[in-house]
Amino acid sequence: MRKWIFISLLILGCEASLLAQQAVLKGRVIEAVSNDPMPFVNVIVSGTSVGAVTDDGGNFQINGLKPGFVRVQASFIGYHSALSSEIEISNAKAAFVEIRMEKRDAEIEEVTVSVSPFRKTEESPVSLKTIGIAEIEKSPGANRDISKVIQSYAGVLSSPSFRNDIIIRGGGPSESRFYLDGVEVPNINHFATQGASGGAVGILNADLIREVNYYSGAFPSDRGNALSGVFEFAQVDGNADKMKFKGSLGASEVSATVDGPLSDKTTFIVSARRSYLKFLFTALKLPFLPTFNDMQFKVKTRFDAKNELTFIGLGAIDQNELNLDIKNPDDQQKYILSQLPTNNQWSYTLGAVYKHFREKSYQTMVVSRSQLSNTATKYFDNDETSPNNKILDYTSQEAENKIRFENNMRMDGFKANIGANIDFVRYSNATLQKRFYDGNIQNVNYDTKLNLMKYGLFGQISHEFLAERLTLSAGFRMDANNYSSGMNNPLKQFSPRASASYQLSPEWSLNLNSGRYFQLPAYTTLGYQQNNQFVNKDNLKYISVDHFIGGLEFKPATAMQFSLEGFLKNYRDYPFSVNDQISLANKGADYGVIGDEEVTSTSKGRAFGAEFQARISSAKGYNLNLSYTLVRSEFQDGTGKYIVSAWDSKQILSLTGSAALKKGWQVGTRFRFVGGLPYTPYDLNRSSLISAWNLTGGPYLDYSQLNTKRFGVFHQLDVRVDKAYYLKNMTLKFYLDIQNLYNFQAQSTDIVVRETDANGNFLTTDNGTRYALRSVKNPSGTVLPTIGVQVEF
Missing domain, CATH: 2.60.40.1120 (Carboxypeptidase-like, regulatory domain)
Incomplete structure (x- = not known):
């Protein structure tokens, strides 16, 4: 008190x-x-x-x-x-x-x-949205997590799983790429799913972010290896006058940010965060105990008006332990403890961006290194007393060294960009695991060391005609690598693209784009081995997708925008699981690893739909973002028949609004509605086999019934209240954020546990060859209030 x-x-x-x-x-x-x-x-x-x-x-x-x-x-x-x-x-x-x-x-x-604050470029007149720092800072339900803010935008699936998977316009969660001040960053989430985009909490600290450009199509040619999304995060520069400090206490972590001048020509900004979830989850008796740490920095030097150099860094350390001290765990706790491994993960990206300016052009050289280390260990029933109980021993590292050169030019009204990139990759994986397929146990035991060289060429040219009413842009990419003979010819990965924008009137414009884009399968797939052989080497191709996008844009005022876009995406050569007989496009929105299995590049898919978005961004502090997406997503099964994918939500609605009131108060709310997602039921006959269950500690999905079931719709209301005190020597901010205000209970896959007798012994059937299993309903969702504090001086 x-x-x-x-x-x-x-x-x-x-x-x-x-x-x-x-x-x-x-x-x-x-x-x-x-x-x-x-x-x-x-x-x-x-x-x-x-x-x-x-x-x-x-x-x-x-x-x-x-x-x-x-x-x-x-x-x-x-x-x-x-x-x-x-x-x-x-x-x-x-x-x-x-x-x-x-x-x-x-x-x-x-x-x-x-x-207008709503940006549109010659290369990307459609499917480009810019997110400002005010929206990131005060977005209801997001708690300054940029990965969650993105879910308010058209085409981005907002799932009830409370993860940060980036799923755009019916594509899979591995189809996006991320850039921080022009440096490619492979991972932007803690506890990342290796081979995909998701994780539990975002790594990027909002204190350092100036704005975000989000592309759901019409990708510029210098941004490669993406099928569904490109995200460009621009960071602030350090204060050039004097040192500043900002401390924050958020929903799950405490952070500190310092910035200021290092010299007359150099500024810096650096932040560090550490979570306190382990202590909170221990008190709440949750079965998993995560801890994450991250650090982010930027140093910028302006040598003179024509030369500048920027260094950026981003790193994270994640640890997940199991809470084995819970007495008399309930069914949900038992299920989670039986499924989750202990996990240690760290990642970092270091990059340097040098820019040289001339009268009609400027050149950019980007050099960076990224590395991910991922280890996981699991013992059956978490019993470590015997080595024979170990059912998973996984150690993997991905290291990328990247060089990219760009030459941006302006010549007689033409805007052009040409360049090239080369990447040197080292991937290693040591896996010890047993898997159960078609009644047989497969021993997965390999130690991979893969060295890879990737390279690409790109160019784009744009010009305005008819007194700037018509804008045309055309570009291309060519990518290749030395993994196999099927991937080393860049002409096979020729990626053309073209955009057009015509201003029908001062308020109305018609915008079009079409392009073919390629993406290399995940390193986990390239490096998968059996009997010391890269089993996927002769079967893998680059994944490709053709985009066709058209839209109308209406701006009745500078701070108001309405847009309607239709889109069609046709996929080819998607990796197809040999054992599960499903496209990998259906996988990836879960913790762990995706792609470490035998595949063929034979799957086709398609996603199509329409998006409506209304945005108001008033200088007086009133903001509205309404997005509605109709989408269908389908991929082929083993017979070549198109069936709905795991991301076929049918419709996505998001409404976010905020208002700045007097005396530093602000209120905001976000409502999300997502159509029920398809899911695959469990194969309880297979799962009950003791020989099968003991390999994973959990049930198996019945892929013969892939996505034949569908969850109920998901909806959630989040609210937030902010109060800021702008004092003479410091700024104080307080906020109250309440997620899921009316406590909606989302439907999720049932929990499957083994039946026990009164003494806790597992019951068996069929002469001791099968466990007796029991399914338990598993609704998810709770009211989650958070109080945050920020101090800056």
């Missing part, structure tokens, strides 16, 4: 000491291609008449602003009007923003001051 009284007095004292609006915003306007400073540019804070004019060095300063999230508009004759990314300003420290402006191809009579 005394603690709550102290906190209340502190809040009331802070309220009484609030100062007048004294926030300061500094910035610089530069030419997008040459990086030269732009003097005499008009800049205003979006939604206000407050502004300034840049000096000879392109710098500006605006004083006396109201603290909060703002954008800045810049306008200059002969250039496209520009709008900055969102930035938070406060009384405690001056904030800094950089704005890049591009030349116009055609002469115009007057400068257009208003500019």
Whole structure:
């Protein structure tokens, strides 16, 4: 009680000491291609008449602003009007923003001051969404986890499993790629599923993120190896004036962020987080005890106006233990303890991005290294007293060294980008496991060491016609590697793409895109061995998909956008499981590993549907994001017949809204509705065999009935309340986030456990060859309130 009284007095004292609006915003306007400073540019804070004019060095300063999230508009004759990314300003420290402006191809009579926050590029006039930092910070139900914020956007499946799988427009969870300041990052989630995109909690710290560009199609040619999604995360620069500190206490972790200048030309920002879930889950008597740690940094040096170098880093350490001290565990606890292994995982990405600017072009060189280490051990019934009880011993590492060069040019109204990349990969895997197929036990015992070289060439060119009303763009990629003779010819992976956008009126535009995209199967599949042989080497091909996208866009106001898109995706050469007789497109949204099995590149699939999205982003703090997706997703079974995939949700609805109130208050809500997903029932006849059950400690799916069942619909309401105190020397923030407000219970796969007698002995049938099994309903969902605190000074 005394603690709550102290906190209340502190809040009331802070309220009484609030100062007048004294926030300061500094910035610089530069030419997008040459990086030269732009003097005499008009800049205003979006939604206000407050502004300034840049000096000879392109710098500006605006004083006396109201603290909060703002954008800045810049306008200059002969250039496209520009709008900055969102930035938070406060009384405690001056904030800094950089704005890049591009030349116009055609002469115009007057400068257009208003500019929309909803971005569209020549290469990607469709299927591109930009997510600002305010939305990431205050998204209801997301707890500043970027992977969960993404689930509010059109085409992204929001599953009731509370995982961060990235499933877009009916594609599988392994079909997306992620870039951090231009550096490819293989993993963005803790406890990642190796060979896919999912995990439990996002690694990226929102303190360092400036904005996110999300592509669900129309991928730029310099972003390869993706079938369904590309995510570009842009980080903030460190404060150039003085040191800053920010501490946060969130739903599952405590974090600290420090940034500031290292010299006149160099800034840095670094953060570290550690979870306290292990202590919380122990107190709640949950059967698993996870602990995660992560670190993220950025160091940027501007040598001069024409040369700059950025170093970035991202790393995570994850550990999962089993809570074997639970007395008299219930059925759910028994089931989880029998299924989950102990797991240790760590990953990191280090990258350097060098940019050199010329008058009409700039060159980018990206060098990076990423590594993932994943180990898992499981003993039958968690009995480690005998080596014979070990049913899983898994150790794997993936290391990638990447080099990418790009040359961006502007020539006589044409925008062009050409480049190349080369990757050196080392993959190792030591697996000891027994698997049960068709009544037989298969010994999986191999030690792989795979060295791989991948390379690619790409180019894209764009131009505006008819006084900027028509924009056309065309590009290509070619990728290859030395894994096998079937993959070493880049012409077999020729990936063309084309986009067009026509402005029907100032408010309406018609947008089109078509492209063919390729993705290399997971390293777990390339490196799988039997009898010391790469069994998939002669059968594997690059996975390919053809995209056809068309849409209408309506912008009745600068801060309002309505879009309608139709899409069709045709897949070829998807890996097909030889033993399970299903496409791997149906796998991957679970913990563990995907792809470590014998496959053939023979599966075909298709996904099609339509998306509607309405967005309002008012400078006064009112925001609305409504998305609705109709989607069908189908892949072939072993007979070549198309059946619904595991991601055939039929419809996805997400409505997120927030409003900034007086005195630093903000409220927000998010409602999600997802059609029931297909699922595969258990093969209880196979599972009851003692010889089969003892190999996994759990039941087996009946793939002869693949996705023949369907869960009920899933829906959930999340709400959030924020309160910010912008004081003279610090900023204090508090939030209350409540997930699943009305306690919806989502349907999930039943739990299957072994029957026991009064003494705890397992019951058997058929002369002791089978266990007696029992199915238990397993609804999921609970009201989950979270209180968060942030301090910045």
